[in-house]
Amino acid sequence: MMDIYKKRAQKLLKEKGLSLEDFDFEKTSSVKASTRLIEGLGVKIEERKVGGSYLQVDNNVIRLAVAKELQRKGVILMDLSDALKNPAFRKFYWQALPVDHDEYTAAAELYGRHGVFLYVPKGVKVEFPLQACFLISSSGVGQAVHNVIVVDDYADLTINTACAALRGEVIHIGVTEMYIGKKASLTYIMVHGWSSESQVRPRTGVVVNEGGNLVSYYVNMKPVRFIEATPRIILKRNAKAYYSSVIVGRDASFMDLGVDIILEEEGASGEIVSRSIARDESRIVMRGYLRGHSEGVRGHLECKGLQLSNKALIRAIPVLESKKPGAVLTHEAAIGRISDEELYYLMTKGFDEEEAISIIVRGFIDVGLEKLPKALRVQLESIYDLVARMATG
Amino acid sequence: MSTLLKLKNLVVGVDGREVVHVEDFSLAKGEVHFLFGPNGAGKSSLLRAIMGLPKYEVKKGSILFEGEDITSKKAYERARMGIALAYQTPPPLQVRFQYVAKLMARKYRSRLDELSGLHLENLLHRKLHNGFSGGESKRAELGIVLLQKPKLAMLDEPDSGVDLDSMELVAGAINKLIKNGCTVLVVSHTGFIAWKMKRIDRASVMIDGRIVYRGKFEEVYEIIAKEGYRRFTT
Numbered sequence: 001m002m003d004i005y006k007k008r009a010q011k012l013l014k015e016k017g018l019s020l021e022d023f024d025f026e027k028t029s030s031v032k033a034s035t036r037l038i039e040g041l042g043v044k045i046e047e048r049k050v051g052g053s054y055l056q057v058d059n060n061v062i063r064l065a066v067a068k069e070l071q072r073k074g075v076i077l078m079d080l081s082d083a084l085k086n087p088a089f090r091k092f093y094w095q096a097l098p099v100d101h102d103e104y105t106a107a108a109e110l111y112g113r114h115g116v117f118l119y120v121p122k123g124v125k126v127e128f129p130l131q132a133c134f135l136i137s138s139s140g141v142g143q144a145v146h147n148v149i150v151v152d153d154y155a156d157l158t159i160n161t162a163c164a165a166l167r168g169e170v171i172h173i174g175v176t177e178m179y180i181g182k183k184a185s186l187t188y189i190m191v192h193g194w195s196s197e198s199q200v201r202p203r204t205g206v207v208v209n210e211g212g213n214l215v216s217y218y219v220n221m222k223p224v225r226f227i228e229a230t231p232r233i234i235l236k237r238n239a240k241a242y243y244s245s246v247i248v249g250r251d252a253s254f255m256d257l258g259v260d261i262i263l264e265e266e267g268a269s270g271e272i273v274s275r276s277i278a279r280d281e282s283r284i285v286m287r288g289y290l291r292g293h294s295e296g297v298r299g300h301l302e303c304k305g306l307q308l309s310n311k312a313l314i315r316a317i318p319v320l321e322s323k324k325p326g327a328v329l330t331h332e333a334a335i336g337r338i339s340d341e342e343l344y345y346l347m348t349k350g351f352d353e354e355e356a357i358s359i360i361v362r363g364f365i366d367v368g369l370e371k372l373p374k375a376l377r378v379q380l381e382s383i384y385d386l387v388a389r390m391a392t393g
Numbered sequence: 394m395s396t397l398l399k400l401k402n403l404v405v406g407v408d409g410r411e412v413v414h415v416e417d418f419s420l421a422k423g424e425v426h427f428l429f430g431p432n433g434a435g436k437s438s439l440l441r442a443i444m445g446l447p448k449y450e451v452k453k454g455s456i457l458f459e460g461e462d463i464t465s466k467k468a469y470e471r472a473r474m475g476i477a478l479a480y481q482t483p484p485p486l487q488v489r490f491q492y493v494a495k496l497m498a499r500k501y502r503s504r505l506d507e508l509s510g511l512h513l514e515n516l517l518h519r520k521l522h523n524g525f526s527g528g529e530s531k532r533a534e535l536g537i538v539l540l541q542k543p544k545l546a547m548l549d550e551p552d553s554g555v556d557l558d559s560m561e562l563v564a565g566a567i568n569k570l571i572k573n574g575c576t577v578l579v580v581s582h583t584g585f586i587a588w589k590m591k592r593i594d595r596a597s598v599m600i601d602g603r604i605v606y607r608g609k610f611e612e613v614y615e616i617i618a619k620e621g622y623r624r625f626t627t
Binding site: 339341345346347349350351352353356359360362363364366 | 444445446447448467468469471472473477478480483484486487488489492493496497500501520537541
């Protein structure tokens with residue numbers, strides 16, 4: 001059965017005439033510097049007040065732990081390759097996203113070594129967030145991971161994820177599949193901090209079942225050579241999704257980021273809120289798709305870009321698609337620059353130009369945090385403070 | 394008393410038009426000064442030029458602060474030297490008041506308690522000056538001035554468009570500045586706030602960009618209350 005996926009992946013790569021063997025998927029290296037890097041992204045690697053943690057450096061799993069209390073409740077955190085030995089878990093594999101979705105999903109299947117399998121049983125509310133970190137510590141490393149997250153019916157989970165590279169020319173392919181059960185809820189925070197030579201292709205598929213709820217925050221704040229990702233979220237009957245992203249383009253980064261929400265069944269609703277800040281010579285493409293495939297679905301998309309450099313580029317691509325009458329889909333998109341009036345006002349209060357821009361950026365990205373519980377709100381606020389400093393410093 | 398601010402032969406231009414001509418004007422340390430004048434007289438332009446807003450260009454003359462020529466200094470440098478301006482109509486910002494207040498407190502080593510007398514609790518989580526009422530904006534501006542612990546506080550029409558409750562709070566903040574020994578320059582065309590202020594030393598009248606009269610506050614106010622600005626325009 002598992003070979004089917006390998007075959008489909010190989011077939012796709014062959015059709016495209018591609019090989020990813022140039023990248024060394026075997027390399028191993030140290031943890032300490034990587035830990036510092038992750039903490040620099042505002043994500044604390046610590047045992048206390050965390051329901052569980054997963055740390056992968058290059059292609060080695062360094063830590064895999066789940067709090068005892070959660071173990072008792074049946075929460076499972078294990079390496080995906082181990083999880084696939086169990087047929088009950090295997091049924092989730094490549095179901096939220098097809099293996100031959102593109103060459104990167106295929107590569108993850110063929111070259112991937114590890115990844116997280118996380119399962120929260122029916123009705124279990126996980127009080128503390130679980131954290132997962134994926135690091136690439138040295139040049140020439142290719143990291144392909146495949147994560148599967150299952151939040152069963154009526155369960156509740158929060159995950160903090162950070163992905164980062166220390167230096168050099170690296171490639172990261174991260175496949176993430178998420179299944180949110182009936183009336184279950186998942187809050188997902190993802191912070192990216194790649195190196196300026198990184199090429200990153202995350203591929204994410206989410207299925208939110210009847211009455212389920214996804215709240216997702218994505219932050220990307222460091223220079224990257226190339227990143228391209230448009231997670232696909234499928235919403236079943238009365239399911240909800242809120243997807244927020246904050247992106248800072250620096251140096252010569254090329255960032256093509258967005259989200260694709262499919263409102264597949266009646267009563268589904270989705271909201272997309274994105275903020276992009278382009279400085280230096282960066283190029284940012286902000287994508288947002290809202291597809292109404294059933295009656296009585298609702299969606300709203302709001303994307304705003306702030307241009308800080310005359311060599312940067314922002315392109316906003318909001319797409320609304322309706323297949324059934326009665327789908328209510330709206331969008332607003334705007335790209336602008338910092339107003340002189342605001343800038344000068346802050347300068348008369350004693351802030352130099354750089355500080356004033358940083359304050360304005362902080363205001364620009366300050367959206368949607370009220371959806372989070374206090375502890376997470378505080379954490380994300382400090383990440384946003386960092387983003388505001390990154391936008392100028 | 395020593396001089397804090399001195400303007401010498403100052404000509405200020407806005408969009409190519411000269412709007413302020415002040416030959417000689419000075420404020421002593423700790424002085425509380427009222428600047429009267431009809432709408433459009435150039436009072437706000439004068440304050441903005443002293444503050445260093447780029448649009449208010451000093452064409453001629455100089456601005457001295459504590460004896461130092463600050464004419465070519467940037468606005469943030471002047472603010473850090475101890476000059477504060479409470480705007481008449483501040484621009485709406487996207488950032489929360491609380492965030493700005495915290496940064497100001499850190500920058501000027503002041504405490505957020507400074508805001509306590511202004512009833513700003515319900516405004517702190519909101520975006521600064523964004524959808525604020527007239528009174529709320531004035532109170533927020535005064536709060537920010539208090540956080541700056543300035544040597545010179547310039548208050549642009551602190552009493553215009555303000556409800557009575559806010560007027561009391563604004564006056565309370567001005568009196569706190571006075572008590573702290575801050576030099577205060579208030580611009581107003583009505584003078585309403587004057588009656589709530591603990592002390593006013595002198596007043597001037599500005600007409601068409603020029604200071605045409607100076608005297609004790611009571612004396613100047615009496616003329617304006619009786620005759621408006623007629624006497625100064627003829």
